[in-house]
Amino acid sequence: MLVAVLSVKGSPGVTTFSVALAARWPAPARPVLVEADPSGGDLATRFSLESTPGLLSLAAAARRSADPAMVWQHAQGLPGGLAVVAAPPDADRARGALSALTPDPAAGAGILRAAANQANTVMIVDCGRADAGSPALPIVRAADAMVLLTGAHADDLAHLPRRLPAIGRWSAHPVLLLVGEGYSPAEVARELGVPPLGRVPDDPRGAAVLCGRPSTVRWGRSGPAHSPLGQLAHKVATVLVAHQAPPPELPRPAAIPNRPVPVLRAVPGVPGDPVSVNGVRSAPLPAGHPTFTGTNPRPGAAS
Numbered sequence: 001m002l003v004a005v006l007s008v009k010g011s012p013g014v015t016t017f018s019v020a021l022a023a024r025w026p027a028p029a030r031p032v033l034v035e036a037d038p039s040g041g042d043l044a045t046r047f048s049l050e051s052t053p054g055l056l057s058l059a060a061a062a063r064r065s066a067d068p069a070m071v072w073q074h075a076q077g078l079p080g081g082l083a084v085v086a087a088p089p090d091a092d093r094a095r096g097a098l099s100a101l102t103p104d105p106a107a108g109a110g111i112l113r114a115a116a117n118q119a120n121t122v123m124i125v126d127c128g129r130a131d132a133g134s135p136a137l138p139i140v141r142a143a144d145a146m147v148l149l150t151g152a153h154a155d156d157l158a159h160l161p162r163r164l165p166a167i168g169r170w171s172a173h174p175v176l177l178l179v180g181e182g183y184s185p186a187e188v189a190r191e192l193g194v195p196p197l198g199r200v201p202d203d204p205r206g207a208a209v210l211c212g213r214p215s216t217v218r219w220g221r222s223g224p225a226h227s228p229l230g231q232l233a234h235k236v237a238t239v240l241v242a243h244q245a246p247p248p249e250l251p252r253p254a255a256i257p258n259r260p261v262p263v264l265r266a267v268p269g270v271p272g273d274p275v276s277v278n279g280v281r282s283a284p285l286p287a288g289h290p291t292f293t294g295t296n297p298r299p300g301a302a303s
């Protein structure tokens, strides 16, 4: 599975949330985080990684081989063991590496897509601040889901109505997340016509761990598994996994020939539950159960 994380304005915490999403992705999938920000990477500096391997060496290797296993060979480990392919801090070099990884934008995300297709693999890609000319856009377009982060104040949101129609065409499964204080998800849904999946909490301590800063909070037992930011990331990952899973197979009528159709009788004193056409009773969702915005009309679909 391939998940692109991006913003369209400001720096709402795309890199931090990408690390959280990869670190908190539910088992058994093996996560790999790819930093594909055309304005240059931050992870190598934040976590004192070696300058190679990373996005540059992967781009060079991808010219000679299409082996999807190479993505893992060009990753380094963060504290806690998360595999990351870090971008060079220099924007020109990062853009060059991205252009080499997706030489033909019409052909999709090349080796990244192939690696993400492997069994039990999830690739989280930090695409930075995306616009129509971004060399990371082929990755966004090839992704199974696009997670768009935005601040929730009026100035963060003001430009979105104009941009959402184009952004909505980048992905069949867009997910909108608000970051920090500001307008509520309900207010944003009403104004934009796109219900946010949730709100990334303002969590300086959790963010500090995910940015590799020395902190009283450590990556291990007090890290992303317990921080509010990490917990929100886990919820988002769980919704994305559920959306990606194939629907359960129902028995085909041809496989049960001549079997008498069961008659559902009302039990005296017990109110009838709704029963769908295939006879399955629909259980009520627990309060607070998250919904997936990707099943809603795509942004701009109405325009």
Ligand SMILES: Nc1ncnc2c1ncn2[C@@H]1O[C@H](COP(=O)(O)OP(=O)(O)OP(=O)(O)O)[C@@H](O)[C@H]1O
Residues within 6 Å of the ligand: 007, 010, 011, 012, 013, 014, 015, 016, 017, 037, 042, 128, 129, 200, 201, 202, 203, 204, 205, 207, 208, 211, 229
């Ligand atoms: N949920 C959060 N709560 C508090 N602080 C946060 C949160 N997310 C990120 N931060 C902080 O905000 C700063 C920017 O975060 P980050 O680098 O993830 O943003 P970005 O959108 O990737 O920025 P850029 O455009 O530079 O790539 C960092 O100092 C980080 O610690």
Ligand SMILES: [Mg+2]
Residues within 6 Å of the ligand: 014, 015, 016, 037, 042, 126, 128
């Ligand atoms: Mg970033």
